[in-house]
Amino acid sequence: MSLVDLATSIEGMTLRNPVLTSSGTYGFGEEYAAYCPVEALGGITLKGITPQPRLGNSVPRLAETPAGLLNSVGLENPGLEEFLKSYLPKVRKLPTAVIANISGFSLEDYVEMARALQRDSGLAALEVNISCPNVKHGGMHFGTDPKSAEEVIAAVKVETNLPIIAKLSPNVTDIVGMAQAVQRGGADAVSLINTLLGMRIDIDQQRPVLANTFGGLSGPAILPVAVRMVWQVSQAIDLPIIGMGGITTWQDAVEFLLAGATAVSVGTGNFVNPQAPLEIIQGIENYCEKKGLASVRELVGLAHKGLVT
Amino acid sequence: MSLVDLATSIEGMTLRNPVLTSSGTYGFGEEYAAYCPVEALGGITLKGITPQPRLGNSVPRLAETPAGLLNSVGLENPGLEEFLKSYLPKVRKLPTAVIANISGFSLEDYVEMARALQRDSGLAALEVNISCPNVKHGGMHFGTDPKSAEEVIAAVKVETNLPIIAKLSPNVTDIVGMAQAVQRGGADAVSLINTLLGMRIDIDQQRPVLANTFGGLSGPAILPVAVRMVWQVSQAIDLPIIGMGGITTWQDAVEFLLAGATAVSVGTGNFVNPQAPLEIIQGIENYCEKKGLASVRELVGLAHKGLVT
Amino acid sequence: MLTEGQVVGHECFGDEAQRLRRLVLKGPIAKSAKPGQFVAIQVQDSRVSSFDPLLRRPISLAQISPDQDEITLLYRIQGRGTEILARVRYGESLSVMGPLGKGFSLPEVGELWLVAGGIGIFPLYALAKSALAQGLRVRLFWGGENQSFLESAGLSQWQALGVQMHLSTLDGSLGQKGLVTEELQARLSQLLEQTKQVGQSSTGQINVATCGPARMMQAVTKLCLEFKVPVEVSLEERMGCAVGACLGCICTLTDERGTLIHKKICQDGPVFRGEEVVWDVSC
Amino acid sequence: MLTEGQVVGHECFGDEAQRLRRLVLKGPIAKSAKPGQFVAIQVQDSRVSSFDPLLRRPISLAQISPDQDEITLLYRIQGRGTEILARVRYGESLSVMGPLGKGFSLPEVGELWLVAGGIGIFPLYALAKSALAQGLRVRLFWGGENQSFLESAGLSQWQALGVQMHLSTLDGSLGQKGLVTEELQARLSQLLEQTKQVGQSSTGQINVATCGPARMMQAVTKLCLEFKVPVEVSLEERMGCAVGACLGCICTLTDERGTLIHKKICQDGPVFRGEEVVWDVSC
Numbered sequence A, B: 001m002s003l004v005d006l007a008t009s010i011e012g013m014t015l016r017n018p019v020l021t022s023s024g025t026y027g028f029g030e031e032y033a034a035y036c037p038v039e040a041l042g043g044i045t046l047k048g049i050t051p052q053p054r055l056g057n058s059v060p061r062l063a064e065t066p067a068g069l070l071n072s073v074g075l076e077n078p079g080l081e082e083f084l085k086s087y088l089p090k091v092r093k094l095p096t097a098v099i100a101n102i103s104g105f106s107l108e109d110y111v112e113m114a115r116a117l118q119r120d121s122g123l124a125a126l127e128v129n130i131s132c133p134n135v136k137h138g139g140m141h142f143g144t145d146p147k148s149a150e151e152v153i154a155a156v157k158v159e160t161n162l163p164i165i166a167k168l169s170p171n172v173t174d175i176v177g178m179a180q181a182v183q184r185g186g187a188d189a190v191s192l193i194n195t196l197l198g199m200r201i202d203i204d205q206q207r208p209v210l211a212n213t214f215g216g217l218s219g220p221a222i223l224p225v226a227v228r229m230v231w232q233v234s235q236a237i238d239l240p241i242i243g244m245g246g247i248t249t250w251q252d253a254v255e256f257l258l259a260g261a262t263a264v265s266v267g268t269g270n271f272v273n274p275q276a277p278l279e280i281i282q283g284i285e286n287y288c289e290k291k292g293l294a295s296v297r298e299l300v301g302l303a304h305k306g307l308v309t
Numbered sequence C, D: 001m002l003t004e005g006q007v008v009g010h011e012c013f014g015d016e017a018q019r020l021r022r023l024v025l026k027g028p029i030a031k032s033a034k035p036g037q038f039v040a041i042q043v044q045d046s047r048v049s050s051f052d053p054l055l056r057r058p059i060s061l062a063q064i065s066p067d068q069d070e071i072t073l074l075y076r077i078q079g080r081g082t083e084i085l086a087r088v089r090y091g092e093s094l095s096v097m098g099p100l101g102k103g104f105s106l107p108e109v110g111e112l113w114l115v116a117g118g119i120g121i122f123p124l125y126a127l128a129k130s131a132l133a134q135g136l137r138v139r140l141f142w143g144g145e146n147q148s149f150l151e152s153a154g155l156s157q158w159q160a161l162g163v164q165m166h167l168s169t170l171d172g173s174l175g176q177k178g179l180v181t182e183e184l185q186a187r188l189s190q191l192l193e194q195t196k197q198v199g200q201s202s203t204g205q206i207n208v209a210t211c212g213p214a215r216m217m218q219a220v221t222k223l224c225l226e227f228k229v230p231v232e233v234s235l236e237e238r239m240g241c242a243v244g245a246c247l248g249c250i251c252t253l254t255d256e257r258g259t260l261i262h263k264k265i266c267q268d269g270p271v272f273r274g275e276e277v278v279w280d281v282s283c
């Protein structure tokens, strides 16, 4: 029995602990079962879904970069109908907080999905991805313009009684402005960050490595950018932040909590170490004990104390 | 005697080869003399200068990140007057193309420095840094708003007869829009990219690692973002591009050339391997030979051929 | 399963110029693995905390020794990751995920024909051993660059298995000059003749398993369909999670209704029925 | 100079719990190096092409053996980089930049007093040897955690040098209980008395060189100024280029006119005159 209270809560959603897994890196929650029992996790975020089924981009979809990974999956997913029919019945039974992730190419897309996903679906929250950089125009427009971001969130918010998590793109000049916009829109929390837009070139073939040319950069390489954005946003808005971007070790996770994240999410880190989430939970607990903190909630934003920035 | 013509030219400036070293990572050109003879380089870019001397930020100014480096030097430099008096006489004698790098906090700052630096100074070009992310407001404003970027470049352009290289910040939503703006302003070339804004937190001390909290992220970690921006910009403007961001090996450099850069610049890579520029020049030459190219200029943008993006 | 594989053997495999390595790891994986499955291994000792290279590398099981609790991996130094892997020494330990994916299916009875291109031979060795253990007759068709490659890539081990072999090299330095598929075609037609003579309609209980370059496996599949022989192919793609969670490694298949669908090579494969695969997208 | 240092020795130094290592590298650096200078080394064999960790690590020269073309580095496993460095094995080679910076200045004649805090002792060993070789009298003031630390960090080697030693430990397990500066102060006052008696105005030809925690070096400097003894200090800061090109490692000094200036520890230092240093900024 631990001395540290790991439980935390994000507007309308209570979490066993502050460690989630990230959309698109954890399938529909069962793929990693043999490596990491979902009941140990604070929660999982499902692969992004769209109203219609999508086959996504051609392969190669992945390219390794120094301490990073480029992906151009292109939002491959079974579509809303199939999700409701074949996936939801299973995932709702998972013994952890299950967050659905929705992407769209028009306001109507988002509205349609929000309408279909309510509290009685058994989901814990809805993460609205307005930032997937892989699909041409895909979400990008919503994710980089404060006004449309606010609109999407507002539109989604009235359609569902599930907590709304706005997932922001880092590919913007002013992340704080985006966060304030989704707060105005009525978001209950924000997820920071999605992938940075990048590309690699195969110098032998003399063409882009990814079939889609561009891809989203994730992994340890982007951690400093993610921590910075969490830091800035936590100073500017009151909403809880789910911090992500390169988290692979418990030390990484603690950085995000100290920077102002209420919870953290592991994505690419699962590929490196499928037990990373477990080790992170344990590491956070030990860290709190060592620092004499009764609750992990005391860690949130602690590094801002006594700093003028 | 090589079969490959490595010479290249950037509007009004001819380079022995397409490999430069980057501002702020190569001092005033002499620090690395024992490791890499400047006469072997296409050129060097000097540490950024400002009208007034600056002591910069407190230490720690550096923090290592996965495959990356955060720096918050804060534009420490001797100031324009001292530069003209004590540094210029030396650097103008260096047997390579010497590019000065100027930063400012107002339009007037840039104008003052441009006026003081003309062709007869012995410099090859003027790189205008509108993007240093370290100093609060410092340059940032110019670097993230197309209109002011255009103004600065236009103002500088009329003051000096030196070629103007606009150095852009990657911390923007629309890098193409920024590049088009400086082209309108009359830039002769663009440098891509400066550092990404990031931070690290010391979980033991529970405060930011850098005394300045934020720093600029450089090194291999940012290479995929830099290649992507070079690729996008080269499709949108006619100006030659100096590609940089994480270049450490000749393969990295070739990626930038294939993506559309006319020349490349090595920054943090020098810290990892002080002979990187030499190895890169050799590697590019061998690569061209292997691919049967008579001139390195044929490499520029080659990866765009036969791709619809 | 995630385990620490202790390096109990790591040496150059064959002629150094071929850049092949043989890596033997001790661990529980062998007990539950079957031929055609693979592992995702980290390329540096697990005590080195470096994120470059970041991803694990997928390598097939070339030999499975449950009694010794050992798996053998054969790999070619291809790029940065395998170069670093090649420096790992005896006694170090590597983080291993596996066994991963679904392996080849072993027919109950009859003949198993293996068709290998280049280093596609590696996973087929484990398959051959299981097949022989089960009393199946095994025949190998193997094509490679030249004699030096075939000898480096384990020819003697195969000879020791005593299976019938049809070798071909591009330069004719060993076996037939040409492509492995020509050998396969010749043998299949010959067989069809025989079966015709005894008045059978099909070539009988023959199953084909192939691994190698996509183009080759595509040709093998085409032949097998012509001669009505069931064929299994082992596909490759870059991998992220290796467990079916990231959709990085998909291949395109046609389902019963002939509509295009995506499957995950890491989880649903790497082995698929040849006729399912839509080659011109996958490769 | 950039060279490949071949690892000809790498072992645990003293009690494992102290996490100290002794690394001996073969290469031309020794010929041109002097005490107080340092090298910037990559923490993995140069054939491993990994960018994580990215930067070289600065380590002082603890021993310089020009005849054997060897340098000895003593380091503490501090974090990720030195942890990885500690796994480097005999026969591997590390990329080494150096010798870097300006070392300690050796007085022509008189006594050289060395004041070390913790692992600040490492660079002073090379200095002591040169000083003795030049016929100077050497005296060591060394403070550490406890007896185990001092013994692990090379006490016996120092005893072998036959220099006079004033040891202190925080827990009193060896030498005086307390801070090394108390020992230094006692000895300086004592000396002042003697010189007063023989009617001299200053403590004569004594020079102090110190390395250790900034707070300690600050205190040492304060004492030396009081007693009018010239003192040199060796500063530390995180480094990028290690050659003066990036301005990452600056320290704040006061020039003749008393105005604040910045100097580069890697290029202008790491050794500075104590009175120049503006401690409350630097540490």
Ligand SMILES: Cc1cc2nc3c(=O)[nH]c(=O)nc-3n(C[C@H](O)[C@H](O)[C@H](O)COP(=O)(O)OP(=O)(O)OC[C@H]3O[C@@H](n4cnc5c(N)ncnc54)[C@H](O)[C@@H]3O)c2cc1C
Pocket: A064, C038, C057, C058, C059, C060, C061, C074, C075, C076, C077, C078, C079, C080, C081, C082, C083, C119, C122, C123, C235, C236, C237, C238, C239, C270
């Ligand atoms: C299921 C499966 C089983 C495999 N079994 C073996 C085996 O038994 N022996 C063997 O030598 N190789 C095998 N491979 C291929 C092996 O994974 C790659 O050669 C290896 O990942 C290359 O890594 P690298 O860092 O050395 O090369 P990189 O520097 O990553 O790339 C070098 C080249 O290898 C290719 N490559 C990189 N990653 C992969 C990947 N995951 N899959 C396919 N190609 C890749 C790239 O296209 C590139 O051209 C297998 C691949 C898969 C998917």
Ligand SMILES: Cc1cc2nc3c(=O)[nH]c(=O)nc-3n(C[C@H](O)[C@H](O)[C@H](O)COP(=O)(O)OP(=O)(O)OC[C@H]3O[C@@H](n4cnc5c(N)ncnc54)[C@H](O)[C@@H]3O)c2cc1C
Pocket: B064, D038, D057, D058, D059, D060, D061, D074, D075, D076, D077, D078, D079, D080, D081, D082, D083, D119, D122, D123, D235, D236, D237, D238, D239, D270
């Ligand atoms: C001129 C000079 C000479 C040195 N000589 C020695 C020596 O002889 N023996 C020895 O054990 N150590 C020496 N150091 C310190 C040594 O460089 C650091 O301990 C080492 O870089 C830590 O690297 P790491 O990756 O293990 O730790 P990191 O994970 O990088 O950091 C762990 C801790 O080490 C500190 N640190 C990291 N880099 C540096 C740095 N460049 N300088 C100072 N502190 C740092 C950080 O503040 C952090 O708290 C010297 C440093 C300098 C500047």
Ligand SMILES: Cc1cc2nc3c(=O)[nH]c(=O)nc-3n(C[C@H](O)[C@H](O)[C@H](O)COP(=O)(O)O)c2cc1C
Pocket: A022, A023, A024, A025, A047, A048, A049, A069, A071, A073, A075, A101, A129, A132, A167, A193, A194, A195, A217, A218, A219, A220, A222, A244, A245, A246, A247, A265, A266, A267, A268, A269, C240, C246, C247, C248
């Ligand atoms: C293969 C892959 C697929 C992803 N798919 C999605 C997605 O469908 N929806 C989404 O909001 N984010 C998606 N992401 C972004 C991640 O959820 C996460 O925000 C990002 O990868 C940064 O975190 P990391 O560095 O820990 O991976 C994906 C990331 C990867 C690597």
Ligand SMILES: Cc1cc2nc3c(=O)[nH]c(=O)nc-3n(C[C@H](O)[C@H](O)[C@H](O)COP(=O)(O)O)c2cc1C
Pocket: B022, B023, B024, B025, B047, B048, B049, B069, B071, B073, B075, B101, B129, B132, B167, B193, B194, B195, B217, B218, B219, B220, B222, B244, B245, B246, B247, B265, B266, B267, B268, B269, D240, D246, D247, D248
């Ligand atoms: C320590 C340091 C100091 C820098 N100072 C400047 C500067 O004064 N002016 C400037 O335009 N860019 C400066 N830069 C940015 C580099 O010139 C370069 O654009 C950036 O580091 C990306 O390239 P790299 O990854 O190869 O280092 C600096 C970078 C570093 C690491």
Ligand code: FES
Pocket: C238, C239, C240, C241, C242, C243, C244, C245, C246, C247, C248, C249, C250, C264, C265, C266, C267
């Ligand atoms: S590698 Fe992730 S789905 Fe196959």
Ligand code: FES
Pocket: D238, D239, D240, D241, D242, D243, D244, D245, D246, D247, D248, D249, D250, D264, D265, D266, D267
């Ligand atoms: S480390 Fe670059 S100036 Fe000292």
